[in-house]
Amino acid sequence: MGARSEGTAQAPRLEVLDASLNFDAVPVLSGIRLTVSPGELVALVGPNGAGKSTLLHVLAGDLTPDTGHVEVDGRVMRSWRPAELAQVRAVLTQANEVSFSFSVAEVVAMGLAPWIGLSEHEEEARISAALGDAELSHLAARRLPELSGGERARVAYSRVRAQGCEIVLLDEPTASLDIRHQERLLGQLRSHADAGGCAVIVLHDLNLAAAYAHRIVVLDGGRIRADGPPATALDAALLSDVYRHPIGVERHPASGALLVHPVRRAAPAPPPSPPVPHQESAARA
């Protein structure tokens, strides 16, 4: 990403102003105020049904809030044409089912769709870089139905990388990834933000959020309950209340990293192993 120019460094890329949204008279978002500035990786966390995905769709322009509005680079969402918006922000949705058996390389190349007039060389370079980001180079020629669920999730992520937008919105990108790819993905997004881009990521894993996000937004019942750096947003009492389950937050004794974990009652004594009928085991032996 290009270096930020001094004057616009602090101008927010995304801004949600007092947005509320109802589905069939049921409020799913209420009074949301959120600003995402260049250089920020923002994690959206909260229990199931808290409105995380809905908020992400509002940020992506898929849903229009009933009240309030959303601005991208200071312009109201309505005034953006899809083709314009596609050059500024990329979106990774939760489900990414592809209808026909396209190859991995073809799907990743679709990420370049907003950029008309790239040279062939440039296209190839961007595709192979994006494939490398998701460690898919060796699968480039494979058809999607032949891949596992986690590999398909990486294909979708790779497509978003190929799109090469400064604003990146991702809905549970790590859900079906193994630890290595979870870490790689968040590491790449963190460096994307550190280089001047910005990312909003819906995450369930609070430890991943704690490790990589600049800011964590805790949602509950369609409202923002906390918004701040991990150390302040991840408050044990708040989380316990929001998730309706006792949650502990500690620092790792060696690394000092924040560790979030559900508090479990002392493990119940293991059940006594069932008595093995003597004769049977003797007969097997």
Place this chain on the structure above:
Amino acid sequence: MTALETKPPALQALEAAAPHPTRRPNARHRHPAARRHLVAGGLLVALVVLAIVSAGLGQLPVPVPEIAGSLAIHLNEVLAGVGIDWLRVPVLATPQHPNADATLWAIRFPRIVMAIVVGAALAVGGVVMQGIFRNPLAEPGVVGVSAGAALGASAVIVLGFTFLGTLTAPVFAFVGGLAATFLVYFTARSGRRTEVVTLMLTGIAVNAVAGAGIAFMTFAATTQQREQIVFWQLGSLNGSRWQDVWIVIPITLAGIAGSMLLARNLDLLALGERQAQHLGVPVEATRIAAIVLIAVLTAGAVALCGIVAFVGLVVPHLMRMAVGPGHRALIPLSALGGGLLLLAADLVARTAVPYADLPLGMLTALVGGPFFFWLIRRTRRRSGGWA
């Protein structure tokens, strides 16, 4: 964008020691462009050969050299007509039978061209419909678009409309097909996607209503009109005339050209409607354009040849297996494949039983029905349910 990650040596060693499991490389993916050219060339050669063979077969057999000779004579006349005197195509042989030339030019050639053009229209209509529905089972015949178009055409016959001249039937077929396509599209979709089962049930409903309309038209028709309607329902290329061909060719060419313009957006729609929009596709506009194209392509074919089902299902599927699902290659190749399939089917229709012209729609359904069944089973197995 990419962060150059500095990895601890231990991790690097680990990666080097455990390379990614590379599964058997699949040869068919290696040179997709070469493969596309091979398939296109093969289809084109097969089409030309079959067209010539087909022109020679029938109640009055005409040997191939005589067909070539007849083509050369007429081409030379055209060349002379436009004042190109220096260029002449050598005439290998002149048709021997007194009626051979007339048979070729008045009956067989228009029918052959008609078969190719209609086959191309139906196949491309299928491709566009499958692309916009994101579903390989969507086909104009199956979901009732052809029936809607046939209803429009039979209404013209019974009501005796002629106010648009020879275009009256195609225009009414277009309106009927368009109405059916919109109906299917907006009722079969829920939550931005089309479930197979909803699509099929909607198709049953649309087919039933259009069938009722056609039945009423049949009831209200005179004996002669009734025969025309039955012809529509069975589908046939019998009696194709040049004047019909000149109506279908521009409609089909326009439809295919329009589909090519949509090819990129149809590819992106495979990712999902939201995902396509995120990549800059104006989804609403694409949808409307696709529906109009489906109606244009289907109606042009149905208005002049009746309901010929399953071409739009079988051909795109086979082409996807051959060259992959990318629409820029799929559309032109399906046009070629559809032309070839319908040309072959029509050859069987008019030569299988001496002195009889079998209904073309019957033949395509005979092959297409079991194929459709197999496709349903396969789709069901692969997506683990009626998704």
